[in-house]
Amino acid sequence: MQQILDAIMQAEGAADPAAELRAVAGLPVPSSYRGVVVRADETDMFDGLATRDKDPRKSLHVQEVPTPEVGPGEALIAVMGSAVNYNTVWTSIFEPVSTFGFLQRYGRLNDLSKRHDLPYHVVGSDAAGVVLKVGPGVSKWKPGDEVVAHCLSVELEDATGHDDTMLDPQQRIWGFETNFGGLAELALVKANQLMPKPAHLSWEEAACPGLVNSTAYRQLVSHHGAQMKQGDTVLIWGASGGLGSYATQFALNGGATPICVVSSPQKADLCRAMGAELVIDRSSFTFWKDEHTQDTAEWRRFGAEIRALTGGDDPDIVFEHPGRETFGVSVYVAKRGGTIVTCASTSGFMHQYDNRYLWMNLKRIVGSHFANYREAWEANRLIALGRIHPTLSRTYSLDQTGQAAHDVHRNAHQGKVGVLCLAPAEGLGVRDPDLRARHEQAINRFRDQ
Numbered sequence: 001m002q003q004i005l006d007a008i009m010q011a012e013g014a015a016d017p018a019a020e021l022r023a024v025a026g027l028p029v030p031s032s033y034r035g036v037v038v039r040a041d042e043t044d045m046f047d048g049l050a051t052r053d054k055d056p057r058k059s060l061h062v063q064e065v066p067t068p069e070v071g072p073g074e075a076l077i078a079v080m081g082s083a084v085n086y087n088t089v090w091t092s093i094f095e096p097v098s099t100f101g102f103l104q105r106y107g108r109l110n111d112l113s114k115r116h117d118l119p120y121h122v123v124g125s126d127a128a129g130v131v132l133k134v135g136p137g138v139s140k141w142k143p144g145d146e147v148v149a150h151c152l153s154v155e156l157e158d159a160t161g162h163d164d165t166m167l168d169p170q171q172r173i174w175g176f177e178t179n180f181g182g183l184a185e186l187a188l189v190k191a192n193q194l195m196p197k198p199a200h201l202s203w204e205e206a207a208c209p210g211l212v213n214s215t216a217y218r219q220l221v222s223h224h225g226a227q228m229k230q231g232d233t234v235l236i237w238g239a240s241g242g243l244g245s246y247a248t249q250f251a252l253n254g255g256a257t258p259i260c261v262v263s264s265p266q267k268a269d270l271c272r273a274m275g276a277e278l279v280i281d282r283s284s285f286t287f288w289k290d291e292h293t294q295d296t297a298e299w300r301r302f303g304a305e306i307r308a309l310t311g312g313d314d315p316d317i318v319f320e321h322p323g324r325e326t327f328g329v330s331v332y333v334a335k336r337g338g339t340i341v342t343c344a345s346t347s348g349f350m351h352q353y354d355n356r357y358l359w360m361n362l363k364r365i366v367g368s369h370f371a372n373y374r375e376a377w378e379a380n381r382l383i384a385l386g387r388i389h390p391t392l393s394r395t396y397s398l399d400q401t402g403q404a405a406h407d408v409h410r411n412a413h414q415g416k417v418g419v420l421c422l423a424p425a426e427g428l429g430v431r432d433p434d435l436r437a438r439h440e441q442a443i444n445r446f447r448d449q
Contacts, residue, residue: 001030001185004078005422008130017431018144021130025143029076029133032064035122035184036401038091043098056092056405062398065122068180068188071112074135075191077147079421080429081203082182083126083392084401085211085242086346089409091123091176092402096349099123102177109155109170116179124183125151125175128197128207128429129422138191146197146429149189150376151211153178164224165372173370182207183401185422195377198384199432204418205390205443206429209246209383212416214371216246217379219319219341221254224375225368226317226341230255235306235315235333237322239276240267242408242416243344245391245446247319248274253387259306259315266449270414273445278309287329294352299332306333317341324348331365332357341366386439391415393446395426415446 007024011017038059046054070076091099099121107117131145141147154161154168161168175181180188197206219225220234228234234251238244239260251258252275259278260271268279285302289295306314314335320327323345330340331353342365345351358365371379382388395418396404407413420426430436436443 001033001422003027004030004132005424008078008080008422009424009428012428021144021146023144024078024130024132027132030067030186032066033185034062034398035065035186036124036398037061037063037065037120037122038094038099040100040119040121043094043100046093051093051095054093054095056089056409057402059092059094060123060402060405062401063120065120067186068115070133070135070188072136073138073191075131075138075141075189075194076133077127077129077149077187077189077194078132079127079129079182079184079187080423081128081207082124082184082419082421083204083208083210084183084404084408084417084419085125086344086408087125087173087176088123088183088405091121092405093409099176102172103179106172106178118179122179122181122184123175124181124187125173126207126210127182127187127189128203129187131194132186134191141191141194145194146431147194148197148206148210148380149174149182149187149193150195150214150371150380151175152193152370152373152376153190166218166224166369183398183419183421185398192373195380196384197429198380200386200430200436200439201383201390201443202427203423203429204395204420204426205392208392208416208418209380209388209390211370212243213246213383213388214376214379215343215368216243216250218371218375219343219368220247220250220317222371222375224372225366226319226339228254228256228317232256232316233259233310233313234317234319235259235261235330236319237261237326237330239279240270240414242391243321244319245270245274245415246388248276249388252276253382257310259309267414270446270449280305280309287326294328296332296354299329302329303333314338321345322347324351327351328353331363334363336361337363339364339366341368343368386435389439389442389445391446392418393449394418395420414449
């Protein structure tokens with residue numbers, strides 16, 4: 001592993017980094033590597049505890065695991081940087097179900113997928129690094145290529161997914177519903193998960209947009225989602241968080257007006273720094289009277305606050321991901337004929353809303369999940385062009401991944417939190433310093449928040 005890292009580090013400051021990186025093609029692939037795992041024999045460790053009391057620091061372990069064989073259409077990458085998403089939190093607390101069920105079902109699919117059904121699960125759905133080896137049939141990528149990986153894993157054998165790969169019946173999220181994820185020194189991916197690493201970003205910056213940036217793109221911009229257009233008013237819950245911070249940028253970049261809903265003055269300042277002008281502090285609203293009863297008077301007060309900010313307009317689109325806690329008010333405040341587009345449900349999956357406000361006002365609820373291949377590429381291209389920027393706030397070492405997931409679980413973070421895997425320090429991997437210099441302030445906007 002040290003030989004691989006040394007070869008990659010030779011590219012730092014080199015006149016031709018790509019030429020230096022081609023040296024990895026001649027290096028042997030290690031027989032094992034360090035990865036962040038959950039263990040099948042610990043899935044009951046949090047039984048009886050409330051969700052909030054389940055601690056990822058106890059269930060996420062860094063351990064040596066065997067390197068899987070690279071199959072047809074696959075690639076093995078040396079992971080320099082990764083990131084924590086909420087699916088890592090779900091995996092670590094075994095909610096809503098243990099991910100070992102996903103691995104067992106995938107393992108029954110074919111001989112190649114059997115490799116994923118193991119008593120440990122290497123987690124993580126983001127990665128930036130260098131291709132080490134490709135399997136038979138891979139021609140687009142070669143050892144030494146600098147890449148980021150999106151998390152869509154599909155088999156592409158069924159016609160159902162040929163128009164939209166997210167509809168493939170064997171669609172999975174890599175590192176969550178498959179093994180060999182990105183929170184590790186090495187990662188195994190399907191080669192069609194790979195995209196060019198944005199040259200102006202460091203490893204940890206390039207790793208952190210993948211899942212959330214693509215998810216926000218499909219949810220808000222794509223014709224499969226809300227189809228946002230210029231002039232739309234978009235209500236964005238958690239607008240300074242991992243998902244909402246990209247939705248806010250897409251709204252601003254696409255000529256829409258975001259209404260950023262946050263929970264503190266600090267988060268409000270971050271939204272304004274991104275360019276948003278309309279901000280609501282949700283901590284002054286209580287949408288539930290008790291565990292079973294929503295407060296419709298608070299819905300009306302929230303709607304009045306929106307209209308006061310917009311000059312009387314209701315949201316054309318509600319960008320919804322908290323779920324149970326906010327979904328009732330989201331349906332209520334969307335304009336007549338408006339769209340509530342939803343994913344994630346981080347506050348609970350069982351949504352309750354008053355259907356009169358949906359059906360009588362001709363509103364739509366659109367479910368959205370990650371992104372198809374084209375959407376992921378388009379979202380990554382906007383990062384590479386400097387139109388959308390990473391929202392990395394803090395970086396942890398691989399050994400600190402449990403703490404990183406704990407912070408995300410407790411919402412004690414802004415934007416995204418990154419993880420250094422093989423990279424020995426932050427700030428490495430920048431190949432286009434001129435483009436970076438033009439966007440330095442935006443790239444570092446979330447740092448140390």
